[in-house]
Amino acid sequence: MKKFIKRDIDKPKLTIRTFLEPLLFLAPFLIGIIIFTVYPFINVLLISFQEGYNFLSQQFLSYGLENYRMIFQDENFINSLKNTGIYMFTVVPISTALAIIIAVLLNQKIKFNGVFQTAYFLPMVTSVTAVGLVWKWMYNFDYGIINYLLTLFNVDAINWLNDPKYNMPALIIYGIWSILPFTIILLLSGLQNINEQYYVAARADGAKPFRIFRRITVPLLAPTIGLVLIINIINTSKVFDELFPLFNGRPGSAYSLYTVVYYLYDMFYVKWELGPAAASATILFILVFILTMIQLFIQRKWSNY
Amino acid sequence: MKQLQFGKILIYLLLIVGAITMVFPFFWMFISSLKTAAEVNTTPPTLWPSILTFDNFIYAFETAPFARYFLNSVIVAFFNVVLTGITTILAAFAFSRLKFPGKEVLFSLLLSLMMIPFEMLIITNYTTIADLGLIDTLSAMIIPFTSSIFYTYILRNFFQSIPDSLYHSARIDGASNWKYLWKIMVPIAKPAIITILLLNAISSWNAFMWPMLVTNTTNNRTLPFGLYAFISESGVRYEVLMAASTIVILPMVILFLFMRKSIVSSVAQGGTKG
Amino acid sequence: MEININNLTKKFGTTTAVNDLSMTVESGKLVALLGPSGCGKTTLLNMISGIIPSTTGQILFDGKDVTNLPPDRRGVGMVFQNYALYPHMTVLENICFPLEIKKIPKKERRERAMELAKLVHIEDFVKRKPAQLSGGQQQRVAIARALAKNPDILLLDEPLSNLDAKLRIEMREEIRRIQRDTNVTTIFVTHDQEEASSIADSVALFKLGEIQQYESPNELYDNPANAFVADFLGAPPINKLYGVVKNRKFVLADESMTLDLEIPHSVEDGKQVLLAFRAETIRMNPEKVSTSATVKEIYTLGRDKLAIFNLGTKLVRGYVGEDIELAIGERVQVGFKQKGIFLFDAETGVRYF
Ligand SMILES: Nc1ncnc2c1ncn2[C@@H]1O[C@H](COP(=O)(O)OP(=O)(O)OP(=O)(O)O)[C@@H](O)[C@H]1O
Ligand SMILES: [Mg+2]
Numbered sequence: 001m002k003k004f005i006k007r008d009i010d011k012p013k014l015t016i017r018t019f020l021e022p023l024l025f026l027a028p029f030l031i032g033i034i035i036f037t038v039y040p041f042i043n044v045l046l047i048s049f050q051e052g053y054n055f056l057s058q059q060f061l062s063y064g065l066e067n068y069r070m071i072f073q074d075e076n077f078i079n080s081l082k083n084t085g086i087y088m089f090t091v092v093p094i095s096t097a098l099a100i101i102i103a104v105l106l107n108q109k110i111k112f113n114g115v116f117q118t119a120y121f122l123p124m125v126t127s128v129t130a131v132g133l134v135w136k137w138m139y140n141f142d143y144g145i146i147n148y149l150l151t152l153f154n155v156d157a158i159n160w161l162n163d164p165k166y167n168m169p170a171l172i173i174y175g176i177w178s179i180l181p182f183t184i185i186l187l188l189s190g191l192q193n194i195n196e197q198y199y200v201a202a203r204a205d206g207a208k209p210f211r212i213f214r215r216i217t218v219p220l221l222a223p224t225i226g227l228v229l230i231i232n233i234i235n236t237s238k239v240f241d242e243l244f245p246l247f248n249g250r251p252g253s254a255y256s257l258y259t260v261v262y263y264l265y266d267m268f269y270v271k272w273e274l275g276p277a278a279a280s281a282t283i284l285f286i287l288v289f290i291l292t293m294i295q296l297f298i299q300r301k302w303s304n305y
Numbered sequence: 306m307k308q309l310q311f312g313k314i315l316i317y318l319l320l321i322v323g324a325i326t327m328v329f330p331f332f333w334m335f336i337s338s339l340k341t342a343a344e345v346n347t348t349p350p351t352l353w354p355s356i357l358t359f360d361n362f363i364y365a366f367e368t369a370p371f372a373r374y375f376l377n378s379v380i381v382a383f384f385n386v387v388l389t390g391i392t393t394i395l396a397a398f399a400f401s402r403l404k405f406p407g408k409e410v411l412f413s414l415l416l417s418l419m420m421i422p423f424e425m426l427i428i429t430n431y432t433t434i435a436d437l438g439l440i441d442t443l444s445a446m447i448i449p450f451t452s453s454i455f456y457t458y459i460l461r462n463f464f465q466s467i468p469d470s471l472y473h474s475a476r477i478d479g480a481s482n483w484k485y486l487w488k489i490m491v492p493i494a495k496p497a498i499i500t501i502l503l504l505n506a507i508s509s510w511n512a513f514m515w516p517m518l519v520t521n522t523t524n525n526r527t528l529p530f531g532l533y534a535f536i537s538e539s540g541v542r543y544e545v546l547m548a549a550s551t552i553v554i555l556p557m558v559i560l561f562l563f564m565r566k567s568i569v570s571s572v573a574q575g576g577t578k579g
Numbered sequence: 580m581e582i583n584i585n586n587l588t589k590k591f592g593t594t595t596a597v598n599d600l601s602m603t604v605e606s607g608k609l610v611a612l613l614g615p616s617g618c619g620k621t622t623l624l625n626m627i628s629g630i631i632p633s634t635t636g637q638i639l640f641d642g643k644d645v646t647n648l649p650p651d652r653r654g655v656g657m658v659f660q661n662y663a664l665y666p667h668m669t670v671l672e673n674i675c676f677p678l679e680i681k682k683i684p685k686k687e688r689r690e691r692a693m694e695l696a697k698l699v700h701i702e703d704f705v706k707r708k709p710a711q712l713s714g715g716q717q718q719r720v721a722i723a724r725a726l727a728k729n730p731d732i733l734l735l736d737e738p739l740s741n742l743d744a745k746l747r748i749e750m751r752e753e754i755r756r757i758q759r760d761t762n763v764t765t766i767f768v769t770h771d772q773e774e775a776s777s778i779a780d781s782v783a784l785f786k787l788g789e790i791q792q793y794e795s796p797n798e799l800y801d802n803p804a805n806a807f808v809a810d811f812l813g814a815p816p817i818n819k820l821y822g823v824v825k826n827r828k829f830v831l832a833d834e835s836m837t838l839d840l841e842i843p844h845s846v847e848d849g850k851q852v853l854l855a856f857r858a859e860t861i862r863m864n865p866e867k868v869s870t871s872a873t874v875k876e877i878y879t880l881g882r883d884k885l886a887i888f889n890l891g892t893k894l895v896r897g898y899v900g901e902d903i904e905l906a907i908g909e910r911v912q913v914g915f916k917q918k919g920i921f922l923f924d925a926e927t928g929v930r931y932f
Contacts, residue, residue, distance in 0.1 A: 022405040029396035032452030040429030119324035125557045127511040129529040130550040134334040137543045189573035241513045281425040292420045470663035473630045476650040477657045478677040492667045
């Protein structure tokens with residue numbers, strides 16, 4: 001009597017080999033993810049909805065929107081949304097526009113390409129804190145190089161860091177500078193993926209450089225540009241580290257430069273108000289979530305060709 | 306022909322102006338760090354120090370434990386790189402090579418977790434680290450970062466590009482999955498792994514917010530937070546601050562000069578900031 | 580080592596790649612698995628090596644059931660179609676790898692690897708990386724690596740398909756030589772019938788996951804079990820004529836010609852049949868004439884002359900003896916040798932004679 005072994009081959013079945021071995025390989029990774037991403041994510045969501053703290057029992061009595069109501073009545077939070085929005089929607093378009101120009105230039109047949117790349121990409125790997133400190137020095141009212149350059153053009157010295165009016169511009173200029181390298185790299189690799197043949201054909205048709213740029217480069221680069229815009233919007237929505245060196249850890253010289261992450265930090269670490277902190281963290285997540293959905297949508301749409 | 310020449314010159318001109326703007330802060334930092342206090346606070350500023358001095362560096366090292374910060378940064382970056390490297394390689398292998406039920410579902414689930422900003426998680430992670438009794442230790446800056454979905458995703462894609470026949474061949478040659486991973490897959494994927502580790506080292510080195518939250522005493526600070534704390538400790542003396550900034554930035558600049566190509570290409574591939 | 584395969588089946592979803600297959604490979608023999616693309620050769624080989632699990636059935640090595648053993652515990656050596664050499668290792672390291680896994684001391688494994696390198700004539704290239712070798716050299720490295728751990732069974736999956744015609748012939752002789760020298764039980768997959776015939780002790784001919792015939796190459800050629808086998812083997816391909824049986828004669832389907840053959844009584848009158856005969860079976864002006872044919876074209880191939888004839892409305896190929904002079908357009912009497920002419924049921928392919 002022959003014994004036949006029946007096995008399902010399409011879907012791997014649960015056996016010691018298909019379960020235990022992958023589990024061993026995945027365990028170190030999954031433990032980290034569960035403890036430091038999944039659990040805190042759920043926990044923060046829960047905290048954000050807790051309300052009615054009872055000091056006697058030291059427990060929350062119910063779940064509700066109290067924390068959200070609170071932060072949306074908090075002027076600082078409204079301010080932080082506004083500031084983050086202003087920061088995002090100035091830094092991202094300006095840096096993208098600049099980056100397109102630079103990327104196109106770097107994509108020409110030029111000498112010293114390595115030197116230029118090194119110069120343009122260096123800020124990407126350097127500490128925001130350290131470089132921020134350099135910008136603080138350059139923004140210095142009395143001896144800063146920026147004000148000195150302005151006086152050369154007969155512009156009055158600006159009190160970048162201590163006059164609340166100029167805090168945001170100072171932050172934006174520094175933001176553009178620091179986001180440029182990353183933006184250029186993505187756009188440059190997008191440009192390098194455009195088939196050389198299109199250019200050859202256009203040149204053969206006698207098109208002028210600017211026309212080639214407008215009619216060929218820009219449309220073919222559009223998917224990359226869309227992607228870069230969204231990724232940068234997501235990244236800039238988390239602006240925080242930059243504030244510390246520039247304004248000595250304060251959100252602007254007159255506390256007028258709250259950003260969403262700064263508000264979250266302030267509520268959590270300085271004021272130890274966990275509920276509102278968690279609520280603002282959740283708002284940040286929703287923001288990033290929506291932006292990511294848009295990103296995925298754009299990517300899917302563009303990748304159709 | 307003339308027009309072409311003019312175009313080329315314009316391109317170089319624009320590129321040079323842009324490049325100078327980009328590197329100027331680094332230049333200015335370094336130059337200022339070599340000036341005397343008197344020269345720093347003069348108008349008009351000098352492009353080159355009239356008296357070259359290394360006193361600012363000496364002063365920085367004397368007034369704040371920058372050597373200690375530096376060592377801490379190295380330790381934290383080292384363990385981050387090693388531990389993340391191990392978890393990433395193991396997980397990327399399981400996701401690319403092993404067959405198990407629910408693999409695809411689990412993987413898409415993990416990818417969607419990438420949307421969660423780390424800033425959102427600090428509230429609970431801080432409590433977790435406090436509960437573990439790790440506040441104000443170097444471990445607090447290592448343990449939460451041992452697993453990276455992003456790096457795992459990149460490495461898994463690379464692993465998947467290695468032909469199946471190499472795996473089958475190694476299995477027939479008698480290698481277990483474990484042996485295959487370390488003797489065949491990892492050596493072949495070495496360039497990809499090195500890039501991932503580099504990106505990881507850079508982001509560990511530059512991290513500011515989390516180290517600020519979890520360290521209290523000078524002994525456990527890493528460079529960026531140590532530098533920030535130094536502002537209040539030294540008073541605002543820019544020549545000294547610039548020397549301190551140079552100390553923080555220099556290792557990454559050197560790293561970048563040597564590894565520019567692989568860093569740039571991995572950033573281009575990953576599409577996410579390091 | 581003897582291999583027994585009992586009722587082995589492999590299903591991929593709804594496709595059955597190997598269907599209820601049983602066969603035995605005797606120890607020390609070289610067997611070729613032959614068949615058209617997609618007939619399940621690789622699938623069978625991969626089940627023998629343990630790379631893919633079977634759906635049902637059993638594989639025995641010398642009577643021991645290995646059906647559930649993973650590849651690393653089956654003691655087989657395998658050469659892949661694309662060689663699958665480890666790109667980061669030198670030739671020597673590649674050959675050493677199976678020994679390294681077995682934890683054989685470094686010195687010993689180097690000696691063994693050098694021995695193998697000599698056996699396959701690559702001793703001059705042992706320090707190179709695979710990318711610096713030609714296809715034929717890579718293939719020899721792959722064979723040496725497969726032999727390194729002294730396998731009981733050697734499996735080769737279309738190892739020659741990436742090589743040019745001349746190298747292919749050289750390499751298949753090389754493989755035969757190495758197999759004879761080592762006497763390892765070998766299964767060789769190919770879809771080239773000439774390759775299979777020239778190298779193997781026996782050939783298993785596959786169609787859609789089933790063995791059609793499993794015998795020595797000569798038997799397969801001289802004595803095909805069915806129409807598929809007759810059609811698959813032989814160059815030039817066998818001549819095929821569809822028709823019906825009438826009064827023990829073969830009548831072409833459009834009735835343009837009748838062949839005078841002594842068809843046995845067992846085949847009923849009016850049966851739809853397929854008559855197949857090899858090019859060397861046809862004879863000019865024989866004692867027993869079957870029919871007459873018109874010479875359409877003549878090719879000289881080395882010593883042989885190959886002519887194309889009109890038989891009724893159909894064209895057939897036939898070798899012409901050296902001593903016979905033919906002219907295009909000439910009408911000749913033709914007959915057939917006993918050997919090399921077959922009659923099959925037109926529908927089922929079952930052979931009548
Ligand atoms: N992993 C798989 N998933 C689904 N179907 C498969 C798989 N592998 C093989 N098949 C199918 O099984 C059948 C047999 O495939 P197999 O690779 O064994 O053929 P083969 O005889 O080796 O062909 P070739 O000469 O082209 O290499 C084919 O129909 C093929 O499409
Ligand atoms: Mg095959």
